[in-house]
Amino acid sequence: MNLTAERSLEIITEQIKRSRKAVSQEVGLSLYISGLCIMGMAIIITTCVLLTGNMLFYLLYGLIPFLIIGIDRYVKRDKPKAPVSLVGSMVDKTWQTFGIFTLSFCVFAILFDFLMVRTESPEVYVRLAIHPFRIILLMMGMAITITGYILKSRWLVWCGIIGGIGGFIWESFSVSNFFLGRFFDVASFNSYSHIPPCIMVLVFSFVGLTLPGWMLKKQK
């Protein structure tokens, strides 16, 4: 038995760190895949809407969770699954909680706006309509930040804060519309009005999901 007390302690510490890192890398890969899926879908949907003018293409956003789950499973099919640890289950529970709240809020907002547009005058509708997108960005930013704290990843924390708060402010002040209005005249602006949400989705997905996911995935 040549194992010293220090070496024993080192082994224990090292394995606990490795467990945490394995969870981080798995979460990183999932974030990376999610970011790429959302970015790809946003570009496809916006292109289809711009080319055809058919707003029903926006419903394709509902396929994103299934697309992410499918690709995630496919990419991880040959990798040994990180075990269920306290850290991993905390990350899972965080995303489940924010997922439930975001989805419920989104459904409520869509139904509320749907009823308002049919029962109220345009003036009242404009004042009372819920714009769920900015709240979704804020909630997802929070989820990313909390995940960063759990995984002790400073990158993830900052990407969540910048993505969430930045996205909320960007969307609240219609920054995309502001820039679009500078480059296009009124007629063109209306036909390109589908681009700003796409830009926002792209920026948020890149800052909040793809970039931190890539950093976590690549960590040594």
Place this chain on the structure above:
Amino acid sequence: MPFQPLDPLLHAELRLAVMSLLISADEAEFPYIKEQTGATAGNLSVQVDKLSAAGYIEVEKTYKGKRPCTICRITDKGRQAFEAYVEALKSYLQVENK
């Protein structure tokens, strides 16, 4: 302060690494343990059998889709043994630090 005896079954690099991995996760698949410890499949298998024979871990052979999958799970006895090992380790470290 007298030295507390160290459990000889845990006082081996690979077995300690396996137990340390399983202590933070209730169960883990064999390929995951192999990847994290950097051990060969043969050596790891021998050490896992020893831990299993001592009742420190449970080994479940199952299937993941069509592929065979071995899952290792820490038992209450294993958890207690690990805690006792860490307590014993402290007595050595305290003496070395003085």
